[in-house]
Amino acid sequence: MPLPIGDTVGILADNLRIRKSVLPVSAESVSAWAKGLGLPRGGETILYTGRMYQLIPYIEALNKVQEKIEDSWIADFVKVGRVVNRFINVSGLLAVPPKSMRESCSRILANIARLLGQAGIEFGYLYEEDLYSGALVYDLGVDDVLEAHARRVVDVFKKYRVRNIITVDPHTTHMLRSVYPALIKGYNLQVKSYLEILAERDLKPRKELRLEAAIHDSCLYARHENVLQEQRTLLEKAGIDVREPAESGKFTFCCGGPAESLFPRKAKEYAKKRVDQIKKVSFRAVTMCPICLVNLQKAAGGEIQLEDISSYLVQAYCGG
Amino acid sequence: MALVNPDFVEEVKRSDRFDASACMNCGVCSAVCPMGIELLPRKLFRYVLLGVKDKVLENVETIYSCFLCKLCEVNCPAQVHIAENVRFLRYYMNKKVFKI
Ligand code: SF4
Ligand code: SF4
Numbered sequence: 001m002p003l004p005i006g007d008t009v010g011i012l013a014d015n016l017r018i019r020k021s022v023l024p025v026s027a028e029s030v031s032a033w034a035k036g037l038g039l040p041r042g043g044e045t046i047l048y049t050g051r052m053y054q055l056i057p058y059i060e061a062l063n064k065v066q067e068k069i070e071d072s073w074i075a076d077f078v079k080v081g082r083v084v085n086r087f088i089n090v091s092g093l094l095a096v097p098p099k100s101m102r103e104s105c106s107r108i109l110a111n112i113a114r115l116l117g118q119a120g121i122e123f124g125y126l127y128e129e130d131l132y133s134g135a136l137v138y139d140l141g142v143d144d145v146l147e148a149h150a151r152r153v154v155d156v157f158k159k160y161r162v163r164n165i166i167t168v169d170p171h172t173t174h175m176l177r178s179v180y181p182a183l184i185k186g187y188n189l190q191v192k193s194y195l196e197i198l199a200e201r202d203l204k205p206r207k208e209l210r211l212e213a214a215i216h217d218s219c220l221y222a223r224h225e226n227v228l229q230e231q232r233t234l235l236e237k238a239g240i241d242v243r244e245p246a247e248s249g250k251f252t253f254c255c256g257g258p259a260e261s262l263f264p265r266k267a268k269e270y271a272k273k274r275v276d277q278i279k280k281v282s283f284r285a286v287t288m289c290p291i292c293l294v295n296l297q298k299a300a301g302g303e304i305q306l307e308d309i310s311s312y313l314v315q316a317y318c319g320g
Numbered sequence: 321m322a323l324v325n326p327d328f329v330e331e332v333k334r335s336d337r338f339d340a341s342a343c344m345n346c347g348v349c350s351a352v353c354p355m356g357i358e359l360l361p362r363k364l365f366r367y368v369l370l371g372v373k374d375k376v377l378e379n380v381e382t383i384y385s386c387f388l389c390k391l392c393e394v395n396c397p398a399q400v401h402i403a404e405n406v407r408f409l410r411y412y413m414n415k416k417v418f419k420i
Contacts, residue, residue, distance in 0.1 A: 005384050006418030013420055139388055141410025142420055219389040253354050254389035262384050270354065 008262055013142040016149055020131055021051060027128030030054050033106035034125055037113055042160030043124030047116065047194075050133040050172030053109055056290045057101040059260070060298075105290070111314040112168050112194050118318050119201040123166060129156045133175035139258060150175075150183045157189060164190045166197055170220035170227070170289045178224060193221070195288065198313070199230035206319035208239035209312060214282040215242050216274070216296065217252035218289040231288055231309060238316030243281040253277065256299070257291035271299035279304055286312060329371035331412075338408045340365035342398040349392035349402060355385055365405060376409070377417065383409045 015021060030051055039047070116123060134149045157165075167173040170193070177191040215235070221227035228249055235242050247253040256270030275296055278285045286309045287293040297306050314320075332338050345362050364382065367375040376383075388403040396402060414420040 005380055006414075006420065009384075009414060010418065010420050013414075139407070140384075140414070141407045141412075142414055143411050145420075219387070219391070223390040223394055250394060251391065254387040254391070256387070258387040258389070259355075259385055263381075266355075266385060273354075 005262055009140050009142065012140065012261065013137055013145045016132070016134060016137050016142075017145050020149065020152065021055070025051060025054055025058055029102065030130060031125070031127040032102075033109040034113070034127065037110065039113065039123070039125040041124060041127060042162065043122075044161065045121070045123045045164040045166065046160070046162050047113060047123045047125050047168070048165045048172065048176070049109055049130050049168050050135070050175070051130065052132075052135075052169045052172055053105040053290045054102075055132065056105055056294050060101065060294055108290075108308045108310050109168065111310040111318075114318050115198060115203075115310065115313055116166065116194060119198055119203050121166070121197060121201075124160075126156060126160065129160075131156060133172045135171040135175050136261060138175065138179055140261075147183050150180050154180070154184050154187065162189065165192070167191060167193050170218040170225065171291070173227070174220045174224050193225070193227055193230075195227060195230045195234065195309070198317075199233050203234075203237075203317050205238050205316040207316050209316050210239050212241035212243055212282055212284065213312070214245050214278045214285040215248060216245070216255065216278060216285055216287050216292055217248055218287070218292055219252060219254050221288065222250050222252045231286075234313055235286065235309070238312060240286075240312060240316075245277045245281050247277065255287075255289075255292040255295045257289075257295040260291075260295065267295060268299055271295045275300045275304060324371045325373040326371055328373040328376075329369070332368055332408075337411075338368065338405055340369060340400055340402075340405050343400050344398050346397060348395050348397065349400075352391050352395050354389065354391060355387060364409070365400075368409070377413075380413060380417070383413060 030049075033049075033054070131149075131153050133153065134146045137146050137149070165176055167176060173191060173193045176189065181187045213235070215231065217228065217231075221231075232242055253274050254270070255274055256267040258267075259270065260267040278296075282304075284305045284307075285296070286307055287296065288309045290308075293306060293308055300306060343362055343365055345366065347362060349362055364376065364379060383406060386403070386406045388406065390403050393400070393402045
């Protein structure tokens with residue numbers, strides 16, 4: 001039996017409403033990546049993670065459980081789970097990610113902060129007040145819960161007098177740049193992805209990488225936010241021979257990740273198709289979205305080497 | 321036999337977020353959809369526009385399996401906001417069927 005749609009959507013929406021996140025992550029884990037970097041709290045310009053990279057290990061751990069439940073008689077118990085979840089954090093209890101995965105996600109965020117520093121950008125961070133943007137609940141169409149949450153997020157921006165937001169992933173970029181303005185009256189924050197900022201600053205590489213890699217565009221960057229050239233310019237300048245798989249750029253194929261919360265098996269089947277397309281042009285590939293990264297990595301099973309774009313950029317522009 | 325439900329049409333039409341009337345039923349969206357969703361969006365949108373609520377409710381899984389990736393949308397000759405229409409159907413289901 002597939003996972004019951006209504007109850008699964010209900011659990012995720014309840015979590016956002018009650019716990020400010022689809023999957024509860026402790027405040028400490030959210031900001032662990034920034035430890036020792038000395039970033040000021042708040043400020044006119046902030047780096048906003050929207051907790052996406054931090055959430056990925058937890059989403060992964062929960063999906064493993066979901067995959068086992070999907071198609072088994074236990075799927076029926078998700079109904080009970082929703083009621084219990086309102087009182088006890090059931091999804092948090094189920095999702096215990098390995099330490100190594102949490103560390104690699106933290107490293108990606110620290111790399112992005114380093115790159116921005118290298119480009120001479122001054123920015124602050126909101127630490128435990130860096131809230132989830134509500135992206136998944138928006139996709140699932142629970143608009144009332146999303147609207148209330150968006151107001152909470154914007155109140156934090158107001159508290160710190162934020163004017164410019166630097167995002168690190170396509171989902172948060174899309175929410176803050178294209179979805180929130182339609183939800184919140186008078187919303188006038190300037191939102192840019194760190195890739196756009198780095199490309200604008202015309203950063204000079206300190207090391208030429210001399211390797212080839214396939215590029216996997218994110219649907220949101222490519223078709224919603226028009227972030228297409230920036231990643232190519234940055235990679236090419238870093239000395240990477242960028243290989244385009246079949247269906248790339250504006251017509252990129254989805255990684256399958258958006259189906260993961262409700263149909264994990266379908267998501268994996270679809271990701272395998274994308275991995276096959278990538279394999280044809282390179283055994284190495286770069287992604288720019290945490291969901292693409294984890295979903296394709298899972299489907300590739302080591303057949304190709306997938307890395308977040310920031311890992312290459314930091315080597316080239318910060319010298320390692 | 322599919323039953324037409326006029327109240328359903330009214331409910332959906334009252335929302336300015338569901339707008340698929342420009343759809344010419346050309347089939348491009350189904351042809352390019354990576355999920356191979358044959359039903360989405362053209363047939364499903366037609367069911368909504370015609371008020372065949374039962375058919376819409378029968379296809380809950382399809383409505384929630386769409387990636388919202390917009391590959392269909394960039395290829396649609398009538399510029400239908402396919403992903404936003406799918407999101408609206410989810411909103412409708414969440415409210416009316418799942419009571420979320
Ligand atoms: S591509 Fe556009 S016009 Fe053609 S069937 Fe799909 S929604 Fe309708
Ligand atoms: S948005 Fe993507 S998954 Fe959904 S119907 Fe269009 S092409 Fe298919």
